[in-house]
Amino acid sequence: MTTHYDVAIIGGGIVGLANAWMAARRNLKVVLFERTSVAQGASVRNFGMIWPVGQLAGETLTMAMRSRDLWLELNAAGAVELEECGSLHVAHQTDELAVLEEFCNLGSYEVSMHTPAETLQKSSLVNPEGLLGAMWSPTELRVDPRTASANIAKWLAESQDVDTQFNTPIVGIDKKTMTAADGRQWSADKIVICSGSDLQTLYPDLLQQSGLKLCKLQMLKSIAQKETIPNSPHIASGLTLRHYSSFRECPSLQTLKARIAEQTPELDQYGIHVMASQFSNGEIILGDSHEYGDDITPFDSLEIDDLLLRELRKVICLEDWTIIERWHGIYAKHSDLPVYQASPEPGVFVMVGPGGAGMTMSFGLADHAWNTTLGN
Numbered sequence: 382m383t384t385h386y387d388v389a390i391i392g393g394g395i396v397g398l399a400n401a402w403m404a405a406r407r408n409l410k411v412v413l414f415e416r417t418s419v420a421q422g423a424s425v426r427n428f429g430m431i432w433p434v435g436q437l438a439g440e441t442l443t444m445a446m447r448s449r450d451l452w453l454e455l456n457a458a459g460a461v462e463l464e465e466c467g468s469l470h471v472a473h474q475t476d477e478l479a480v481l482e483e484f485c486n487l488g489s490y491e492v493s494m495h496t497p498a499e500t501l502q503k504s505s506l507v508n509p510e511g512l513l514g515a516m517w518s519p520t521e522l523r524v525d526p527r528t529a530s531a532n533i534a535k536w537l538a539e540s541q542d543v544d545t546q547f548n549t550p551i552v553g554i555d556k557k558t559m560t561a562a563d564g565r566q567w568s569a570d571k572i573v574i575c576s577g578s579d580l581q582t583l584y585p586d587l588l589q590q591s592g593l594k595l596c597k598l599q600m601l602k603s604i605a606q607k608e609t610i611p612n613s614p615h616i617a618s619g620l621t622l623r624h625y626s627s628f629r630e631c632p633s634l635q636t637l638k639a640r641i642a643e644q645t646p647e648l649d650q651y652g653i654h655v656m657a658s659q660f661s662n663g664e665i666i667l668g669d670s671h672e673y674g675d676d677i678t679p680f681d682s683l684e685i686d687d688l689l690l691r692e693l694r695k696v697i698c699l700e701d702w703t704i705i706e707r708w709h710g711i712y713a714k715h716s717d718l719p720v721y722q723a724s725p726e727p728g729v730f731v732m733v734g735p736g737g738a739g740m741t742m743s744f745g746l747a748d749h750a751w752n753t754t755l756g757n
């Protein structure tokens with residue numbers, strides 16, 4: 382006889398964990414399946430930036446702020462450790478400063494402009510050479526991505542009664558019965574598939590035609606710096622303004638984009654925009670690049686790493702630029718939606734592809750889904 386649950390979640394990344402938590406909050410009997418012994422996908426390979434300031438004003442920003450509240454709830458419950466670090470978008474070019482000032486004037490975000498002196502007071506990592514100012518946002522959080530997923534899974538198992546089944550790849554679903562690679566089976570009234578960048582195992586036809594695309598990002602970590610700043614704000618450069626949809630309302634963005642396209646087209650070619658986040662042990666996660674679809678190879682490019690470091694040196698100053706780790710991550714992203722959702726058969730739901738904002742958005746997305754479709 383198979384064990385039966387109210388809800389089964391497939392995938393132990395941040396999207397799966399968020400859905401497991403939302404189901405457990407409703408006192409449902411929940412099981413979570415993860416292919417590997419500990420999540421190893423995008424959810425452990427990222428910056429750990431909870432980044433509401435990058436989300437489009439309106440419903441998406443509201444969801445990001447709801448997600449932030451839920452992260453803080455997890456922090457208060459002892460499931461994860463968070464830093465309420467905020468973020469600085471630094472400007473070393475006049476068009477970057479103009480975009481940031483226009484963004485502040487939108488009035489939709491809790492942001493303010495800082496002079497160079499105020500910026501350097503917030504973070505001594507910022508490169509003072511040619512610094513024109515920065516935009517300060519207090520809403521961003523930092524979580525350690527290396528440990529967060531495992532810690533949340535442990536907390537769900539220990540405090541929320543979620544049955545966690547690691548080393549369990551689910552290879553088939555039929556009439557609400559799930560089959561693992563070794564033939565074991567379970568059933569559930571609701572099955573939520575949160576399979577991250579694996580678009581090929583479960584419902585491959587649906588996922589291949591969903592409009593989801595894979596994106597590869599290269600990342601670096603610096604050696605621990607002697608000087609550590611408590612609650613060191615995340616730092617984003619002017620290049621980042623091209624990346625997050627929240628800035629698209631700013632008229633000067635076109636000037637900025639045109640300058641990059643003309644003067645440094647290699648940054649557009651590899652989707653490079655640089656960000657830095659210093660952890661309390663002094664190490665700094667640095668990134669990132671964006672390569673899509675058929676451009677993705679298993680091999681990391683030294684040219685991209687060199688470009689990242691070239692651009693990072695323009696915006697931050699480190700006493701020691703020794704790189705101690707290099708890695709890449711892959712996420713699925715939908716061109717129009719904050720996440721792809723579908724129901725391929727009764728009782729089965731798919732939530733895949735929060736793109737580059739999964740750490741920021743997943744709790745808000747899951748909360749919204751459980752308050753609407755999934756909770757019915």
Ligand SMILES: Cc1cc2nc3c(=O)[nH]c(=O)nc-3n(C[C@H](O)[C@H](O)[C@H](O)COP(=O)(O)OP(=O)(O)OC[C@H]3O[C@@H](n4cnc5c(N)ncnc54)[C@H](O)[C@@H]3O)c2cc1C
Binds near residue numbers: 414712
């Ligand atoms: C380099 C990088 C930096 C990023 N930085 C940030 C950031 O700072 N802030 C932010 O908000 N977002 C960031 N993101 C995006 C964020 O990390 C992703 O959106 C998010 O982690 C996706 O979560 P997920 O659960 O969908 O996928 P994953 O983390 O990939 O998890 C999916 C899990 O499902 C499991 N799985 C798949 N199929 C099966 C199956 N059939 N059976 C069992 N298990 C299965 C996989 O093993 C995997 O563990 C970044 C992403 C990358 C790659």
